[in-house]
Amino acid sequence: MSHSVSAFMEQVKAKNPAEPTFHQAVQEVAESILPIYDQHPEFSQARILERIVEPERVLMFRVPWVDDSGNVQVNRGYRIEMNSAIGPYKGGLRFHPSVTLGILKFLAFEQVFKNSLTTLPMGGGKGGSDFDPKGKSDNEVMAFCQAFMSELFRHIGPRTDVPAGDIGVGGREIGYLFGMYKKLRNEFSGVLTGKSPDWGGSLIRPEATGYGNVYFAQEMLATKGHEVKGRNALISGSGNVAQYCAEKVIQLGGKVITMSDSDGFIVDRDGINEEKLAWIMELKNEKRGRISEYTEKFGGEYGDRSNGKSEWYVDGCTLAFPCATQNEVDLNEAKAIVANGIIAVSEGANMPCTPEAFAHIQSNGLLYAPGKASNAGGVATSGLEMAQNAAFTYWTREEVDLKLHNIMKSIHSQCTTTCRKYGKEGDYVFGANVAGFLKVANSMLAQGVV
DSSP states (O other): OOSOHHHHHHHHHHHSTTOHHHHHHHHHHHHHHHHHHTTOHHHHHTTHHHHHTSOSEEEEEEEEEEOTTSOEEEEEEEEEEEEOSSSSEEEEEEEOTTOOHHHHHHHHHHHHHHHHHTTSSOOEEEEEESOOOTTOOHHHHHHHHHHHHHHHGGGOBTTTEEEEOBTTBOHHHHHHHHHHHHHHHTOOOOOSSSOOGGGTOOTTTTTHHHHHHHHHHHHHHHTTTOOSTTOEEEEOOOSHHHHHHHHHHHHTTOEEEEEEOSSEEEEOTTOOOHHHHHHHHHIIIIIOOOTTHHHHHHOOEEEEGGGTOOGGGOOSOSEEEOOSOTTOBOHHHHHHHHHTTOOEEEOSSSSOBOHHHHHHHHHTTOEEEOHHHHTTHHHHHHHHHHHHHHHTOOOOHHHHHHHHHHHHHHHHHHHHHHHHHTTOTTOHHHHHHHHHHHHHHHHHHHTOOO
16 A cells, blocks of 8 residues: 555544544544555555545535424534445435534445445435434424425435435434425435335335344354354344344344443343333334333343443343444443453444454454444345335335345355455454445446546
8 A cells, every 4th residue: 555544544634623433434444455455556546545535525504493482493414425436325314412524424434335235236425413303392303304304305316315214313204304305306206215115115124224233143153153042142222223133133032131222221131022122112212211211111220321331241141232323332341241251243333332442352353243244234225125116116024134134144245255365264344344445446446537
């Protein structure tokens, strides 16, 4: 490589100040592709690495709306159109107070490689707002979504940019966003994914990220002669990804011991079974309650995060599925994961482990699935939804689940084949980064300097 990773990162940080999560994501990819970059002088000549870290387009706009008390509120909206070398921009919208330009650039950058791995023709993008749906009425959420879409609609389309849901953007929000797009454009098209199956959505889409994470873990475990059945699992989060990750672990014969939210976590040594999980889904999806209420209903233990506790210190488990948010697992928690006998970590969230945590887990020989591979099931099924919309057809639950399962097997195969080719056996982070990068890089080369 004509320049070191550190020199390259100095340039990235100078151009993108105060965006540490974006820096972290770029550095991970840069370190992975270093061993193969010198084998492709055409990449250096075309400055592929320098171009791939620059978004093709960054949209930032104000979102004024009126709350139930008649007060005008103002939020900020974003859409990062990162890379369209292999297809239209594809990636979720996140509504959360933590949303910043740097967070969305990190997510969009990750999305480019994740989408590449799915084998479907999708580029990478991400968007959202610092709006917080928590505690808002349905009318307030609708008012915000309509105001947000009244600007975003100019920049998206079924063959240009196809957003989906993410944290804070579920079926309710997708419905309001789609309704406003349809009104403004006067067309019914597959411009958003995560829609209701009643009006163009795909079956299995809500379950896809969680299911896909477990499918990938299952393939990874099989390389060592292990399986999910009979094993205890730590799961963080209690939103969409965590819920369906837990459901698939239970279906495959595993036992879920923990789930959590931003306030704290529950520990149920008897296992969170299907009945208990259904109760959690109602609590979080409809009542929008707190996970602490679980212990009042079913017993078990509750740990408050304000006391410095987390689910990653819980012993007696061998599988870990971080499904909450970025950088949720720090070095001390990684040390606990290793010390307590976890054999595999499979990321349901995007970049949930800090660099120090990841390095410690990997150096101790645990199986480790990076989110750009293991949580790609959601966007893969969004791609299947796009295909159904384009063909004006509708696939059964069994058809979509089979396609999802096969895509996750394919992603695992791409990772392992790439690792084997470059002498990095078992390094799924390397395999995912390099396999995803090569497809995008070669596509950029073929399309010229654009």
